[in-house]
Amino acid sequence: MTDTDVEQGGTIPLEPPAASRERAPQQSISERPRFDCRNAYVETLAELAHENHRIVGVVNDSVGSSKLDAFKRAFPDRLINVGIAEQDMVGVAAGLANGGRIAFVSAASCFLTARALEQIKADVAYSNRNVKLCGMSPGMAYGELGPTHHSIEDIAWLRAIDNITIVVPADPIETAAAMRWAAEIEGPVFIRVSRMSVPEVYPADYTFVPGKAVTLRDGDDVTLISNGTVLWRALVAAEQLEDEGISARVISMPTVKPLDSEAVLQAAQETRGIVTAEEATAAGALGGAVAETVVQNHPVKIKILGVPEFAPTGSAGFLLDRYGMSPSGIAEAARALIR
Amino acid sequence: MTALAPEHVTMPVFHRLPHVHRDEQIAYIAEAARQIRIQDLKLVHYAGAGHIGGDLSAIDILATLYGAVLNVSPETVDDPERDRFILSKGHIAGGLYTTLAAFGFLPVDELATFLKPLSRLNGHPNRNYVRGIEANTGPLGHGLPIAVGHALSAKLDVSRRRTYVLVGDGELQEGSNWEAMMAASHYELDRLTVIADRNRLQQGATVRETNDLEPLDQKATAFGFAAVEVNGHDHGELLDVLSSVPFRPGKPTFVIAHTHKGHPISFMSNNAAWHHKVPSAEQLELALDELTAVDRSGGAA
Numbered sequence: 001m002t003d004t005d006v007e008q009g010g011t012i013p014l015e016p017p018a019a020s021r022e023r024a025p026q027q028s029i030s031e032r033p034r035f036d037c038r039n040a041y042v043e044t045l046a047e048l049a050h051e052n053h054r055i056v057g058v059v060n061d062s063v064g065s066s067k068l069d070a071f072k073r074a075f076p077d078r079l080i081n082v083g084i085a086e087q088d089m090v091g092v093a094a095g096l097a098n099g100g101r102i103a104f105v106s107a108a109s110c111f112l113t114a115r116a117l118e119q120i121k122a123d124v125a126y127s128n129r130n131v132k133l134c135g136m137s138p139g140m141a142y143g144e145l146g147p148t149h150h151s152i153e154d155i156a157w158l159r160a161i162d163n164i165t166i167v168v169p170a171d172p173i174e175t176a177a178a179m180r181w182a183a184e185i186e187g188p189v190f191i192r193v194s195r196m197s198v199p200e201v202y203p204a205d206y207t208f209v210p211g212k213a214v215t216l217r218d219g220d221d222v223t224l225i226s227n228g229t230v231l232w233r234a235l236v237a238a239e240q241l242e243d244e245g246i247s248a249r250v251i252s253m254p255t256v257k258p259l260d261s262e263a264v265l266q267a268a269q270e271t272r273g274i275v276t277a278e279e280a281t282a283a284g285a286l287g288g289a290v291a292e293t294v295v296q297n298h299p300v301k302i303k304i305l306g307v308p309e310f311a312p313t314g315s316a317g318f319l320l321d322r323y324g325m326s327p328s329g330i331a332e333a334a335r336a337l338i339r
Numbered sequence: 340m341t342a343l344a345p346e347h348v349t350m351p352v353f354h355r356l357p358h359v360h361r362d363e364q365i366a367y368i369a370e371a372a373r374q375i376r377i378q379d380l381k382l383v384h385y386a387g388a389g390h391i392g393g394d395l396s397a398i399d400i401l402a403t404l405y406g407a408v409l410n411v412s413p414e415t416v417d418d419p420e421r422d423r424f425i426l427s428k429g430h431i432a433g434g435l436y437t438t439l440a441a442f443g444f445l446p447v448d449e450l451a452t453f454l455k456p457l458s459r460l461n462g463h464p465n466r467n468y469v470r471g472i473e474a475n476t477g478p479l480g481h482g483l484p485i486a487v488g489h490a491l492s493a494k495l496d497v498s499r500r501r502t503y504v505l506v507g508d509g510e511l512q513e514g515s516n517w518e519a520m521m522a523a524s525h526y527e528l529d530r531l532t533v534i535a536d537r538n539r540l541q542q543g544a545t546v547r548e549t550n551d552l553e554p555l556d557q558k559a560t561a562f563g564f565a566a567v568e569v570n571g572h573d574h575g576e577l578l579d580v581l582s583s584v585p586f587r588p589g590k591p592t593f594v595i596a597h598t599h600k601g602h603p604i605s606f607m608s609n610n611a612a613w614h615h616k617v618p619s620a621e622q623l624e625l626a627l628d629e630l631t632a633v634d635r636s637g638g639a640a
Contacts, residue, residue, distance in 0.1 A: 056495070080491060083525075088484045088518035095488020098473060099496065100419055103488075118478050119515075123485055127475040128467055 028239060029232045030327070034197035038136065040172030041193045042067045044179045045104055049075050055183060058093045058105045060086050066106040066136050086111050090119035090133070097129040102183060109135025109151035109192060110142075117157060124188045125164045132182045133164075137195035139229060139279030140307065140316040147310040154192070156284030159257050164188040165210055166257040168278070168286070170231035171200045174254055177208035185210075196229050196279075196316045201252070211255045213263035219249035222334045223267035225290055226277045227253045230305075230320065234277055236327035241334060248334055256286050261293045268294050273301035273337035277325050279316070282306030303333045343385035345451045350378040353441050355405075355412055361578070364407050368574040371441055372402035377630050378450065379437045380604075384623040386433075386454045388462070392600040392613035393507065394434030396538040396571075400505060400596055401438040403577040409503070413443040416470045420500050423489050425473045427482020428507035428536065429463040430615075436460050436469070444471035480513025482506060483533060487519045490531035490591070501530045501584070509541030512550050517562065520591075524563020529585035532592040533564070536571065538600040540611045559593035571596030572603070604629055 049055045049071070057079040063072055072079045080096070082089045086107060093103035105112065112135050113120065124131045135154055142149035158166055167182075167189065169175040175193060182189040201216065213225075217238050226234040231252055238248040249271055251263055267274055274294065276287035287304030294302060311319045320326065324333060353371045356364055375398050383389035404424055405411075411421040426435050433453060439445045452458035459468035463477030474485045486504035493500045506516065523531055535555065539546050546552055559566040565587040569576040577596070584592045600614070601607025604626045607618075618626060 077495060080526075082518070082522045085515075085518035085522070087480070087515040088487070088522055091481055091484020091515065091519065092488035092491065092522065094474065095425075095485040095490070096492045098423065098485065098489045099492020101492050101495065119481060119484070122475055122478055123481055126465075 028236070029199050029201065030236045032199035034199055035172045036197050037169065037172050037175040037194040038067045040175045041134065041179065042071060044176040046071050046074060048179065048183045049078060052102070052183065054100060055102045055104065056080060056096060058082065058089055058096065058103050060084055060089045060107045060111065062107045062136065065108060068106060086115035087119050090116040090131070091123050093131045094119070094123035094127060094129045097131050102130055102132065104132045104134055106134045106136060108149070109138035109154050110149055113151060113154040113158060120158070120164070121161050125161045128163060128187060130186050131188055133188070133190045135190060135192045138192040139194070139196070140311060140319050141195035143315040143319060144313055146313065150311060152279070152281045152307045155256055155278070155280045155286065156288065158190050159284060159289065164190055164257070165255065166190045167210070167254055168192045168227040168256055169194070169254055170228055170252060171198050171202055173200055173202045173204060173206050174208060177206055178254065181208050181210060192228060194229050198229050199232050201232050201235060208254065211258045211260055213260040214252040214254070215249065215263070216252050217248065217250040219247035220271055221247045222338050223249040223251060223271045223274045224277065224330060224334060225251045225253050225264070225267070225274060225286065227256070227286060229279050229316070230277045230325050233320070233325055233327045234330050237330035237334065240327060240331045246335065246338070253286055256289055259289045259293060261297070264290050264293045265298050268298040268300045273303070275303045275305065275330060275333045275337060277305040277330050279320060280306055282308045301337050303337050305330065305333055341385060343382065343451055343453060343455070345448060347381045347385050348378065348447055348450045349381070350374050350437070350441055350447055350450075352443055352447055353406065354443060356407065361575070365574045365578060368402050368406040368578065371406050372399050372574070373630055375402055375434070375437045375441050377627060379433055380618060380623055380626050382433050382437065382450060382453045384618050384620070387617055388454055388615070389433040389617065390430045390615045391433075391618065392540070392607060392610070392615070393428060393431045393536070393538070395602050395604065395607065396598045396600045397428070397431055397505060397536050398434050398438065399572045399574060400534055400536065400577060401434060402441070403574055403581060404503060405438055405442045407578055408581045410500070411471070413471070416444060420498060422501045422503065423473050423486070425476070425482045425486045425489070425502070425504040426464060427476055427504055428479070428510055429476030432460070432462055432464045435464055435472070439469065439471050445469055479507070479510040480515040483516045484519040486531060486533070487523045487528065490523065490528040491526055493530060494526065494528060499530070501532065503532045503534060503581070505534045505536060508535050508537045508539060508552060509546050509549070511535065511552055520559070520562040520564065523591045527589040528591045529587070529589050532581065532584045532594060534594045534596055536598055537595050538598040540600045540609070540614070542611070542614050544611060555595055559595070563590060564593035565590045566593045566595065568595045568597065571598035
């Protein structure tokens with residue numbers, strides 16, 4: 001099976017997430033079923049809305065693309081659709097928060113974070129409003145639609161804004177857990193909700209702890225730090241490296257900001273180098289955050305895998321492979337780093 | 340030039356009047372507005388910065404809102420059922436701080452820290468520092484969407500609390516306002532009032548020369564608002580209009596408040612140069628003389 005086969009998963013059925021579903025413990029991650037995290041998103045949002053009347057959805061015509069049709073039927077008054085107007089959407093969410101509501105803004109990440117960046121900065125982060133910004137179909141999920149619809153920059157530009165937590169969940173379980181946490185705390189949160197299907201990497205009882213890394217695999221030769229849609233690829237890369245006798249630590253970093261610098265520095269001290277891999281710009285996202293921490297505290301070799309340019313035409317999987325984030329690409333980066 | 344100091348803070352504190360006769364209420368608002376202007380001119384002069392033209396344009400609106408319209412007081416500033424006032428033209432923070440201090444939301448003495456290092460009184464308002472501020476504004480075109488969001492929350496709560504937002508006329512060149520106005524009428528937010536401070540001047544020129552807004556009333560009507568025009572320096576007209584919303588059930592209200600930047604100081608009024616010019620000591624004295632000469636019972640004529 002080639003890496004591209006692994007990614008596209010054409011013959012692998014997409015199933016709704018089921019917390020109780022059995023999973024063979026030894027099954028390789030690449031062979032597990034794949035899930036669209038938007039399903040976990042809408043199920044969790046509906047649960048939260050049932051539990052807490054303060055929760056409302058806010059969308060920019062993105063009912064269908066956010067899979068919110070059922071939510072709209074269940075809570076017709078609590079899904080505010082401002083139409084194709086992202087600046088208004090985020091301002092309205094801040095105003096709803098002023099009135100005591102908890103607004104889950106649900107819109108394609110490219111338009112949410114680019115078109116409404118100043119509203120995110122001033123109305124949400126600087127005003128410290130209880131708004132949850134959910135960037136749907138982020139990264140290169142809209143692959144062939146091209147860079148206008150890619151949201152690879154979202155992490156980098158939101159990282160530059162004070163007072164907003166940035167979460168990049170890796171699977172449906174983490175997506176749901178991050179949303180539950182976001183609904184409970186008061187304050188601005190950005191959550192990426194992946195469209196490109198991913199296997200489950202966490203156990204069903206996983207608890208999301210903001211600002212905390214999760215060591216999914218221990219190792220002492222090299223460290224792979226990843227999140228989102230690339231995390232499972234890093235886990236497969238670690239399996240490949242293990243076959244060659246290279247012990248790779250795999251750290252899941254769902255919270256890009258605030259970064260778990262302790263886990264990063266421990267990896268810097270205990271392994272010979274760090275590879276970061278993510279579906280985001282190679283400048284200023286998770287890789288940038290890790291590099292900033294490492295270079296100022298305990299310099300070691302780092303390889304940042306990300307998207308370095310406006311991507312050419314291709315599916316998200318094809319493009320991740322192209323930018324060295326197939327499992328074997330990540331493994332090769334690790335090998336090269338410690339060679 | 341002398342730096343801003345406690346001795347430059349001279350404004351008395353006003354309190355919301357209990358229900359009294361309209362004439363008495365108007366005289367009270369007029370005196371509050373006059374005192375706010377005197378204090379604000381001193382702040383801008385001694386701090387050496389501020390947006391005095393826009394402050395003076397809007398102070399009658401601010402004084403009317405806080406003096407007699409808004410259902411909010413220093414005691415109810417955290418009450419979820421309070422009326423909301425959102426200052427979208429955040430650059431007139433000096434005017435807002437002075438008004439908030441005049442009505443007891445902020446210690447009057449603290450005005451002496453305006454724009455000083457580490458002061459809570461930044462050049463643009465910050466709700467996390469100053470009670471009574473509803474949104475951190477400054478970049479233009481932000482307040483109206485926020486007001487629409489709050490009005491939506493009130494509607495979801497089946498609450499009678501009202502939402503007022505003050506926008507500059509030049510600010511209406513920002514497209515986000517029109518996005519928000521479409522949503523406001525679509526959602527029939529008739530307890531939302533947009534007040535446009537229609538002083539016809541923006542930073543360096545007239546609005547008409549820059550990117551004309553006219554016909555503003557027709558635009559507001561076309562966007563589903565009930566449009567009303569008032570003299571934005573006439574406290575009686577302002578009081579009547581702002582207390583009477585909604586004018587049309589199911590429709591938000593758009594109040595075009597005709598004002599003059601720099602009002603009522605003779606050499607500042609309707610003069611774009613005073614957008615953020617700082618009055619000299621001599622100009623301050625002239626301006627204060629003019630304000631002191633105003634008949635206290637006759638309003639800021």
